[in-house]
Amino acid sequence: MDFNDIKEKCILIGVSAGIFLPFRLLAGQYLTEHWLGNIGFATSVSLLMLFLIKKNKIGRFGEILKNQIRKTIWGKSSRLIIFLLLGFMTYFGSVIILVNQGNTVYQEDKEALFQDIFNKESANSQLELNGPGVNSGEFIGFSQIRYIEYVFSLSYAILNDLTSDWLVSIHLILFMEQVEMVGLFWLYRKMFRHTNLV
Secondary structure: OOHHHHHHHHHHHHHHHHHHHHHHHHHHHHHOOOHHHHOOHHHHHHHHHHHHHHOOOOHHHHHHHHHHHHHHHHOOOHHHHHHHHHHHHHHHHHHHHHHHHHHOOOHHHHHHHHHHHOOOOHHHOOOOOOOOOOOOOOOHHHHHHHHHHHHHHHHHHHHHHHOOOHHHHHHHHHHHHHHHHHHHHHHHHHHOOHHHOO
16 A cells, blocks of 8 residues: 555645635635626636646645546546546435426425425415326336436425525536536546656
8 A cells, every 4th residue: 555645635635625615715705796706716716726836836746636636537536436426416416406497397386385394373274285296108117217306306395495595506516616626537537648757
């Protein structure tokens, strides 16, 4: 086991988490009202760091970063990283879509359920929800998927309301981060060719 490699990875994870997430949260909260404002943040910081690495302006940290980029994008873990990035992108994007569904398509059911949950006299409630509806002749598997989507849409939309839209904000930030990381992974593979491996 290479303890030096593990130490370098821990340094990079700590610095990345310390730089990217707080600044993205601040930018999303105070600087940019629209979600498009989140695009480009990780890319611009990463490109700035690459420029500084090329000019040897960040010393030992630059060498650690360059070394770890090469190991990561051409190593055995590269497929796992891409798989995880795409998986997280799918999850974060799905939550955003489900909250939107709960706030638009199933809005009446969400509001009725929300009122019923927080009503003190709801112990004997006779709440009736519309549900996702049933299409005649629909394959049974599709209707079950629509009911699952319905339940998750209501749940996430209510949770988003309870957190004053922070659920969607944080998922949007993390979704954009995954998109940018996939783009940066592709860029790094172009910049740091396999023949550069030492």
